[in-house]
Amino acid sequence: MTAARQRFALNPTKHLKETDMNRSHRHLWRGHSLVAVAIGATALTANAQDGPARILVGFSAGGSFDAIARLVGEKVKDELHRPIVVDNRPGAGGRLAVDTLKQAPADGSVVMLGPDALASLYPYTLKHISYDPKKDLKPVTTVAEFAFGLATGANPRITKWADFVDWAKKHPKEANYGVPAMGSPHQFFGLLIGEAIGVPMQPVPFQGSAPIAMALMGGQIPATVDVMSSLMENYKAGKINVLAVSSEQRIPQAPDIPTFKELGLPMATGLGFNALYAPAGTPDKEVAKWSDAVAKALAQPDVRKKLLEMGYMPVGKGPEELAARQASSVKRWEPVIKASGYVPQ
Template identity: 40%
Template sequence: MFRRTLVASTLALAATAALLPAQAQTSEKPPLKIVVGFPPGGSADLLARLLAEGLKNDFSSVIVENKPGAGGRIALGHVKRAPADGQTVVLLPSGPMVLFPHVYKKLDYDAVTDFTPISLLAHFQFSVVAGPASGVKNVAEMLAKAKAAPGKSTYGTPGQGTLPHFMGVMFGQKAGAELTHVPFQGGGPANTALLGGHIDYKFDVVTETAELHRAGKVRIIAVTGTQRDPQVPEVPTLKEQGVDMEATAWFAMYGPAGLKPEVRDMLSAAVAKAVRTPALKTRLLEQGYEPVGSTPAELAAAQKTDLQRWAGPIKATGIQLD
């Protein structure tokens, strides 16, 4: 009896010992890579790095990897092909998920089925920025100049088919002015062109040019939201200047399709906690973002709503890109 008991105890201890490494591994914090589809220095990159700082205690490491190009589609393709283990996610503005399906004839991803919604991070609005080459001080002067020489006024954006690109098209249609679009690979390069006088204007999120505006190097002449932006409270909205147009957007985090619910929910909870901490919330507000930190279901609902909302306006513009 003693021998049988000793053998059983020995086997039980061996089984327990065998499980310990696995349990230790599962209790370790995983690493996290946040992929951003735009170059360093832009609004998406800034938000990703602020978020990475807020998440550092929840993961063994948090890195931001920039994969710029194609308005964020390169980053989306990378994350689409990543293992569904919760260690690779993409942070992006809403355009690639709600505009691109209507704008591009062919996309190498399905915005709904190829990704797992994790969290809606923040809402934001856009700005109309005049560079030193334009010589204008407000929207009225911009429109007068554009109408006097149709197609001669140029505006830059972070890329072809991005939300700012569409904002520029919509603005021209609403205001009755013909502007020529010049795409760049991110907001930083567009700022360089604006400062160098290579383009007249720029459409982008307010954060991208707020410091340049305050330094007097460029002039933000309008914001596109329903109210003025706290970063530049002296700048009127488009509606205040007679252009019947309002437009806002959001940043969100997605993982590849097939994330396990428990992994998805762990990521969402960590992000929501980070976004709502007083320090990060204050930083986001200072940068012109309205912090959210939603559940996966809330992000999926927001995406569905905006997919439907933008379908009609985009079709009306006739924009179709290859």
Template identity: 35%
Template structure:
């Protein structure tokens, strides 16, 4: 090899290394955005902020939480669909937006199978029924008896319309032959605010939404969904124990990206999330929020979402509900 050829080769190598370093620096300067479909102050928002703080260190990038509350997460889902598939926008969501909304809405404006791609899951959780502090009841039977004493009519808050919590209210009303009306909110935070102010007698939502106020004695969780009692509140019975079967399949929390996002970007975020949820302090905090922590790689989350959707498609159909 001539001296001039050697110089050209070394120059090309140096330029290639420089390009890689520049690309890495550019990527590090990009901000990663995590969309959340509910307002700040709720359970999903708290989870997202905990993870975002730790993901910054793993990704070496600024990670922000972008709250797009409203319509049960539909606004955030639309934002995800419209986002560039460049690995900088992700959507942290539970089952409602991804699995339930497309089943109960004639035109959700997005198709999870076509418009989104699973990235990774990190936990499952259960929904629950809680009574407000101004209600004397300390159990589900006591709450039902209290409603009967009020003329058999009660209002139960739900964090989103046509959600699993709303279907739970309908099933309870049918089972106990009572006039229980669901009051939909734009997220759990305003619902709980009304519970704390005794504007509504009860509310349904996820354990992460209720656990802080339950432990403080401001509201009382009286029943949980799922097949087993929850470690975060072992004193609370399941609905199945109380004679309300059919809610044993538990929902999930996962991260999704716009369709077309490069697999390398998905793998990178997924690997970072796996490390974050394995951190002892993160696991401890998520568990204290009422989550069952467990990392799910991309394909496992995708399978979990499809199975959950099939279960609820049957429940919704059997309820007689017509998509709106």
């Protein structure tokens, strides 16, 4: 008989207790190891979620979309518990940012701030687009809305709507208006206005709002239809005159400017908007996080004040409101575009 068997034979109970104890230690060690692995995995996941989130912007740094993205991003970082990076992807009226969004992870780490034209106009004014608005753009929230205005500059120097109508009827061949791009809502608002006053006003395309302002103040064009956020600074400085705005009510930034509706042109009523979109497949809970964070940011007095100064009205009502607003915009502009005879470019 071996020494081990002798010890077992002399005190089998003690041997069993020691064996059970060793087994318990082994199980306890294994349990601790599994917990450590689980904690490590959780930490890695948390670190991934807490990494920087991106707001894609399809326009250059320094513009209004860039400014809004940075303003909102600075506020939502605390609510989302992660840094926010504004990623400018300028080009093609915001469509390059959509291409980037389509390739981005659908985990709440990337959203895009884009104009309403991405969903409501481009499908009808462009021959080819690389995305399907309904499939590739998941609504998060409407950030802000804005009015369009008709403005005059140095030639002719007109300050009242009635005088502009009289001038346009007397000079129908000169009654053109600058737009930042063909196929834009600016162009179609102008066509609606011209139709209402009985003058076939012709759009003149420019590469953005900045050169339009220079041409307007220099007398090279008589008028423009542009967003109020682009007109506000020169209007307040007295360099241009804004004769009417497209909103239902007068805008708070310039309550002295009448609406087209007041002037008897209800067909020229409507607002543009910009909104946050997520990649298709992003979980609803991640969309809700962004939506709630943006709503809280837009409710802060300093954010509201800044947006109003820029010519925008803050919204922030969530994905359902944005989807409904988007559908309404399509319903409004599709027949206008088709009736205008506009040929997709």
